[in-house]
Each structure stands twice: as C-alpha cells, then as structure tokens.
Amino acid sequence: MRFIRRIVIGLIAAVAAIGYTGNAGFCDPKEPSPAAGTADKLTVVRAQICEEMNNLQPVNPTAVFSVAKDKAFCFAEIDGIGSSTQIFHNWIRRDNHVAGIKLVVKPPRWSTVSSISLRETDKGPWRVEIADMDGNVLKTLRFSVVD
Numbered sequence: 744m745r746f747i748r749r750i751v752i753g754l755i756a757a758v759a760a761i762g763y764t765g766n767a768g769f770c771d772p773k774e775p776s777p778a779a780g781t782a783d784k785l786t787v788v789r790a791q792i793c794e795e796m797n798n799l800q801p802v803n804p805t806a807v808f809s810v811a812k813d814k815a816f817c818f819a820e821i822d823g824i825g826s827s828t829q830i831f832h833n834w835i836r837r838d839n840h841v842a843g844i845k846l847v848v849k850p851p852r853w854s855t856v857s858s859i860s861l862r863e864t865d866k867g868p869w870r871v872e873i874a875d876m877d878g879n880v881l882k883t884l885r886f887s888v889v890d
Contacts, residue, residue, distance in 0.1 A: 783825035787882040816858045824850040832857040833872040
C-alpha cells in the first residue's frame, strides 16, 4: 500500500512540476475562473510545434506532420507572469476550433505543453493560438498534417 501511495504522490508531483493540467476538451478563453490570477503582461518567450517532448523540451520542431506520427505537441514558455493564471492552447483546423486546452502557468516564468492525436481526417492546415484568459492571442503557430 505504501508503495502505491508513493507512486501516486510521485506522479502528482511530476505533473505539477511541469505545469500541465491535461487536455480539458473545448475551452472558452473568456470563461472566468475564480482560481486564476490576473493576466499580467504575459509574453511567449518560445513556442514550437513538435513531434515529441523529452525532459520538458520540444524534439523535432516541424511545420509539416505525417499523419503516421500519431501526435502533435505545442510547447510554450511564458514570461511576465505576476501570479498564477491560465493560458489556452486553441487547436484550429481549417478555421474550425477542434480543441481548447486550458493550462496553468505560474510566476515568474513557466513552460507548458499540450498535444492532440492525429487521424486520417486531420489532414490539412492547422494553427494553434496561444491565448491569455481574456482571449487575447499571444502567439499563433501554423503547421500542416499530410500523408
């Protein structure tokens, strides 16, 4: 029992350490959150669409994904965080909002990541809009999914 408890506590600590809150499905960036802090002057220091993540760093940044890769990742490093707040990774295919992933970021600087699974029906142009909790787009990343 103690062993399982240690594993669970370790997993919770690991998730908290990278600032990842999970794929929350569709998220409205204008939806108020009582737990969120104020959006200070958030800036995206670095953002990349990549094929993999390793040790919290993007691996194989690319603008063209083969659908055979199965996943696409959006990495973002945010600065200017005055208090704990939320950002959104809005995944958009051909101007259709596919997923909005709410991510917590903490002061003073925080890195976070979201991902989507790629399917045959996902071929075409994509973009990820990184937005603050007021819906202001901080950065837009574009990529395509091909055979």
